[in-house]
Amino acid sequence: MATCLRSVLKSASVAGYWKELVGPGRSRHAEAQRQFCRHCPGLRTGRRRRLRRLPIARSSRAKIRNIMSVLFNHACRHELFDSNPMRFVRQGAKRRRTPDVLTAAEIRALVDNLALRERTLVLLAASTGLRQSELFGLKWRDVDFQHGELSVVRSIVFGVVGRCKTESPQKPVPQHPLLRETLLNWRKACKFIGSDDWLFASRLHKGRSPYWGACILRKYIRPVAETLKIQKRIGWHTFRHTYSTVASECRI
Numbered sequence: 001m002a003t004c005l006r007s008v009l010k011s012a013s014v015a016g017y018w019k020e021l022v023g024p025g026r027s028r029h030a031e032a033q034r035q036f037c038r039h040c041p042g043l044r045t046g047r048r049r050r051l052r053r054l055p056i057a058r059s060s061r062a063k064i065r066n067i068m069s070v071l072f073n074h075a076c077r078h079e080l081f082d083s084n085p086m087r088f089v090r091q092g093a094k095r096r097r098t099p100d101v102l103t104a105a106e107i108r109a110l111v112d113n114l115a116l117r118e119r120t121l122v123l124l125a126a127s128t129g130l131r132q133s134e135l136f137g138l139k140w141r142d143v144d145f146q147h148g149e150l151s152v153v154r155s156i157v158f159g160v161v162g163r164c165k166t167e168s169p170q171k172p173v174p175q176h177p178l179l180r181e182t183l184l185n186w187r188k189a190c191k192f193i194g195s196d197d198w199l200f201a202s203r204l205h206k207g208r209s210p211y212w213g214a215c216i217l218r219k220y221i222r223p224v225a226e227t228l229k230i231q232k233r234i235g236w237h238t239f240r241h242t243y244s245t246v247a248s249e250c251r252i
Helices: 002-009 014-022 026-039 047-052 058-077 104-113 116-128 177-189 213-227 236-249
Strands: 155-157 160-162
Touching: 104 116, 104 213, 116 177, 116 213, 116 236
Parallel strands: none
Antiparallel strands: 155 160
16 A cells, blocks of 8 residues: 555655644645645646556555545644545546456366465465465464464565454464365475464575565466466455355355
8 A cells, every 4th residue: 555655646755744744833834735735746636547547456546545535634634735635536446347266176276286385375375365465474373283273463565564454364264174284294394484483484585584475476376377277367365255255155
């Protein structure tokens, strides 16, 4: 989301102008407003056109619109703006197309033809429905082999560790016996298996950070899917959609 905001605000520093907007000293407010508007011409004219040109999902655009609206409402409360320019910007969050969902046969084919690391990731994603940030935010201390559970207590986005997006994933997630067996095999093959080590620690970074999920998809998982003639656009969220679809069909 921070990247999206930077795209909208161009060279303006969100943090810097936020301090100017809410900081003490009335003498600085007029200059802060002038600089903010100078760096953000798209917020005064062509706001809708600028927002719709962003190469991101409609839901993400709607979130940007809502965040900017909150920002300008705050500025209005502090008498820095007379009105909220985002109130005239309409941005729907409805998807343009139905997300791809993998069949059980397609997931089985992927699992059977992937290497151990990618196989573990696909099984973990498809059997738990975790987000990409939660998958790569797992550490070995979060895996309870004795009780067959996973504790999802953090996420990692662009190398920044934080809380989960919602509270629901923070509940213990059950492990399927096949997933448990695969995780044990993955642990035997890992170099970093301390309790505070990442579940998918990068050897390139000597275990200090996890692997880059987008890179694994692009270099390993999607090529295998193409070889297997799976004509679907596979992303980490595809496994989450697949999990939720199967759970809904089974009324879980």
